Amino acid sequence: MSRTLAPHGARPATGPVLSTTLNLPECRARGWVVVDSMVDGLAMGGTRMTPTVTERELAGLARAMTHKLALVGLPIGGAKAGIAPDPGAAVERRAVMREFGRAAAPLLHGGVYLGCDQGTTYADRRQAFEAAGYDVTRRPGTTRLTVGWAELWDHMADITGFGVAVAVLGALRASGARTPQRVAIQGFGTVGRAVADHLAAHGHLVVAVADVLGTVEDQRGLPVAELTALTSSDGTIDRSRLPARVTVHGPGQAWLHVDADVLVLAASPAAVDEEAVPAVRARLVVEGGNLSCTEPARRLLREAGHTVLPDVVVNVGGAAATGCVLTGLAPSDLPLPKLSGWLRDWVAGRVARNCELVQELSASGSADPVAQLLGSRATPPGATGSEVPADR
Structure with a gap:
């Protein structure tokens, strides 16, 4: 080493x-x-x-x-x-x-x-x-669990996608948008599938999904449950079993050009760069993956009138839930359903509030709302390394 x-x-x-x-x-x-x-x-x-x-x-x-951890107020x-x-x-x-x-x-x-x-x-x-x-559960100060770590996360597998969906739903409510809205999702792994499930459950239409093989599209709405059943653990969709009405696009960025109201990026970093910005049709762009847009692309999207929800306030569910347990913030000795509910409520509250703040700062003309939001936080005692603003 x-x-x-x-x-x-x-x-x-x-x-x-x-x-x-x-x-x-x-x-x-x-x-x-x-x-x-x-x-x-x-x-x-x-x-x-x-x-x-x-x-x-x-x-x-x-x-x-x-x-991410600073913005949700976790001392990690x-x-x-x-x-x-x-x-x-x-x-x-x-x-x-x-x-x-x-x-x-x-x-x-x-x-x-x-x-x-x-x-x-x-x-x-x-x-x-x-x-x-x-064994993370034996670390002093960690929330005492009534189940093993693996069992907890089998139950919480969708938590990051859940947080992304909370961000989308909050932004749509704030904009006054009516249901259903058309959603395109780039990436159909654990996060992308969870986003699709949650948004479909709230009445929105998932009209396009992209994986490593290309994009599948249906402007009338893809059958999300059926699509999930046709998807392997690595996020690849079995095209041979898709309904006949679904349009199949080959490799490339067809997902970028889909007529949609919401674009959720849940795959590779820098999926949207400066060159891709003019092709984006969705008014709401949500970074459900890590570093999904380049920094110049975020700026250009905002200047073009798009609402951009960045990864550091959206793609945080799994990290936030884990951090709540690591720091002992989550209540100890709760049965699994109650602990899961507590963690989901906590994640939803933090994601929703930070998205609201980012949107408010963007509307006020902030060129970099995340940097401004981070700058408003105080560095906690005991931090080493880069500056780590956080609420204690």
Whole structure:
């Protein structure tokens, strides 16, 4: 394990407090953990596993996690991990996660919680934790659970998509829009499917969904439950079983050109850049994934009259629910249904309020409402690394 580490108490303006390379020779993979900031000895973020993930990408994602947690008022710093498997190595997935868990064990036990992100699942996380000998529920100060960590998250699998849907519904109410609104979703993994389910349940029409193979579209509304049943765990839709009325577009950005009122971005970073802005038809653009729009694209979208809800206030459900348990904020000893309800209410309240603030600042002419919102928060005592504004 090689690493760079800022001096204790240092607050680098641009760099993380810790960036470490993990040696994973048995599975022929590269791995990194980047900690942007620590608050009260804690940091957290997901583990991304893609062939192209880089340390630089993780640094940006870790900084975004710092901002997400600060904006919901949780005293935890931001982190991110990444695994880049060797495409030519025929290594069992379980072996990759177990080697990653053993390499990351000192960080896990030292207060850096590493959950799931793009390319990893709850089962992957369980393998890594077991290999590291890490049980989050035994950490002092953590909410006492009546079920295991894995069982809790099996029940809360949709929480990030739930938070994104809360943001969409709140923005539509604020705009006076009537049901149904037409929704296009780029990405149909765990987040995209949950967004589709929740919005359809509120009477809105999901008219287009994109996966790695292209876009499927029906302006009369896609059958969301049926579509979900035809989708694999990695978010790929089985085209051979789609209803005849569904239009199938090939690879490319057909999702960008769909006639829709709402565009939810729930897949790759920088899905909308400056060149893509003129093609966006939806008036409401929601960053349901990490860094879904480039910063210049956000600015240009706002200047063109679009409402943009950024990832740091929208894509926060899983991190916020985990943080509530890690810090002991969630009530202890609640049965699973009541704990789930408490966490969902808490996430919904924070997401809705932050979206309202972003929209108010945008309407007042703020060029960067998120930066303005972050600047209004006080840095908590005990924070190290980058500045970490948070409500205590």
